[in-house]
Amino acid sequence: MPLIAVALALVALTAGGCRRAAPAATVQGSVTMDGELVRSGRVAFHPVADGPTCYGNIDAQGAFALRIGGGGGLEESEFPAGEYIATVVVTLPSRTDEAIGEGGPPQPGARLSASRYAARETSPLRITVAPGPNVVDLDIDSAATEAPTEPTGETAAGAAEPPDEAADDRGADDPPTPAAAAETAVGDDAAAEGKPATDNSAAPATPAAPATPAEGSQP
Amino acid sequence: MRGWLAWIGFAALAVGCGGSYDASVSGSVTLDGAPLPRGTIKFNPLAEGPASYGLVGNDGSYAIQTGREPGLPSGDYAVTIVANEPSVEQDPGSGLPPRPGKPITPPWYRSAESSPLKQRVEPGKNRIDLQLTTQPPPGWNPRGGRRSR
Numbered sequence: 001m002p003l004i005a006v007a008l009a010l011v012a013l014t015a016g017g018c019r020r021a022a023p024a025a026t027v028q029g030s031v032t033m034d035g036e037l038v039r040s041g042r043v044a045f046h047p048v049a050d051g052p053t054c055y056g057n058i059d060a061q062g063a064f065a066l067r068i069g070g071g072g073g074l075e076e077s078e079f080p081a082g083e084y085i086a087t088v089v090v091t092l093p094s095r096t097d098e099a100i101g102e103g104g105p106p107q108p109g110a111r112l113s114a115s116r117y118a119a120r121e122t123s124p125l126r127i128t129v130a131p132g133p134n135v136v137d138l139d140i141d142s143a144a145t146e147a148p149t150e151p152t153g154e155t156a157a158g159a160a161e162p163p164d165e166a167a168d169d170r171g172a173d174d175p176p177t178p179a180a181a182a183e184t185a186v187g188d189d190a191a192a193e194g195k196p197a198t199d200n201s202a203a204p205a206t207p208a209a210p211a212t213p214a215e216g217s218q219p
Numbered sequence: 220m221r222g223w224l225a226w227i228g229f230a231a232l233a234v235g236c237g238g239s240y241d242a243s244v245s246g247s248v249t250l251d252g253a254p255l256p257r258g259t260i261k262f263n264p265l266a267e268g269p270a271s272y273g274l275v276g277n278d279g280s281y282a283i284q285t286g287r288e289p290g291l292p293s294g295d296y297a298v299t300i301v302a303n304e305p306s307v308e309q310d311p312g313s314g315l316p317p318r319p320g321k322p323i324t325p326p327w328y329r330s331a332e333s334s335p336l337k338q339r340v341e342p343g344k345n346r347i348d349l350q351l352t353t354q355p356p357p358g359w360n361p362r363g364g365r366r367s368r
Contacts, residue, residue, distance in 0.1 A: 028286035030272045034319055035301035035329060036259040037274055061274060062259075063287040092317075112306075112317070135269035135286045144318050 024078040025129045027054070028065040029136035033090050033113055034145070037062030040109060041090035043138065045127065046120040048083040058090070079129075086125035088117045088140055114141045240290035242340045244273075245282040246347040248300065250324065254279025255351070258302025258324060262340070263331040265295040275302065291340065298336035298349060300328045324351060327359050 027045065031038050041058040045066055054077065056064035065076035092109025116122040117140050127136055244262065248255040258275040262283055271291035273281040285291045304320030327333040328351060335356040338347055355361075 028288070029269070030286060032259060032261070032272070032301075034303070035261075035299075036303060037272055059287070061284065061287075062272060063284065065287050110317075137270050137272075142319055 023081045023131045025081040025131055025134055026066070026076045026078055027129055027134045027136055028056075028063065028076060029134075029138060030062050031058050031064065031088060031090065032062065032137070032139045034142050035139070038090045038112075040093040041088065041113070044087045044120075045079075045084040045129070046087065047080070048085060048126075051080050051082065054079050054084075081129050081131040084127045084129055085120045085123055086127050086136070086138060087120055087123045088125070088138055089113055090140070090142075112142055114143050114146050116146075117141075239288060240285060240292050241342045242293040242345060243283070243290040243343075244271075244340055244345045244347055245280070246345075246349065247279045248275055248281060248349045248351065249279060250351045251353055252350075255300075255302055255323070257305075258300055260349070261299045261301075262291060262296040262338070263299060264292070265297060265337075268292060268294075275300075293340050293342040296338050296340060297331040297334050298338050298347075299331055299334045300324050300336075300349065300351065325353055325355070326361070327356055333359065 306317035
């Protein structure tokens with residue numbers, strides 16, 4: 001009987017995820033864009049120092065969990081606690097209707113989120129991942145809210161429409177430049193909302209060269 | 220036998236500390252009495268901690284989750300709601316992202332500071348029906364009421 005008990009306890013310890021020794025962390029969270037949960041896309045956490053980059057797909061409820069490596073599995077991974085820069089790309093759901101005829105993989109949907117969140121060099125989302133389970137909310141702006149000075153064809157056209165009342169209504173005080181927009185995101189959204197359960201979090205980040213378009217990093 | 224039971228209890232504790240929350244919230248959302256057909260509900264904790272979210276279904280129903288886990292911690296929350304019309308497709312084949320749709324929900328429901336919806340979530344199951352109105356709350360100031368800076 002004691003053997004069974006010990007075996008049970010071992011199973012519980014290894015399967016349960018209640019580890020307090022190593023500074024290991026898990027991250028899950030939600031992604032909202034212009035205040036609404038998104039339905040499809042991808043999140044990555046890039047370590048500021050050394051370490052693995054972690055990825056998570058955004059599910060139909062706007063939620064994600066991070067794992068090491070790019071596989072499609074649903075399980076979250078443990079990875080080192082510390083400072084990370086989060087990148088987010090929100091896409092239209094895949095066009096499965098087009099893929100079925102061709103037998104290829106589904107076409108990725110168009111990018112909906114602002115380009116600055118797509119590259120770690122420009123993303124204003126700096127996240128402190130605490131040891132243990134973390135819940136991180138990421139609230140980002142859509143591509144339609146980007147300043148209309150983007151040079152590349154794709155974003156220029158996307159931003160050509162001046163922000164309409166949808167953007168107005170969210171209370172963004174009309175960020176006139178990408179730099180100001182990045183600051184807004186850091187000061188408001190990231191600091192207020194991009195926090196893990198444990199409080200010390202999305203420390204204000206210096207907006208890094210926000211004028212650089214992030215298109216190049218999105219194949 | 221007693222030791223065995225203790226081990227079971229310990230195992231349950233060890234498994235339980237990974238994730239689940241002590242409360243759940245579900246309910247319905249109406250705007251001027253009609254079910255809200257879409258949108259996002261956010262429970263902003265008044266204490267420290269992450270926010271919890273729920274998508275509004277076609278019939279105005281919702282259920283709150285935190286990250287990928289169902290439920291949320293019990294406590295006091297400011298509830299915010301954002302619903303927009305479906306986004307507007309651009310020219311097919313242009314590769315342009317759709318433009319966001321027009322807002323459905325009034326602006327004072329969009330930020331925790333201005334939302335009049337404050338809710339206490341008790342441990343266990345909570346049913347919370349949210350009744351929104353297009354009448355501004357007292358003291359609503361369209362220019363200053365959105366965010367405290």
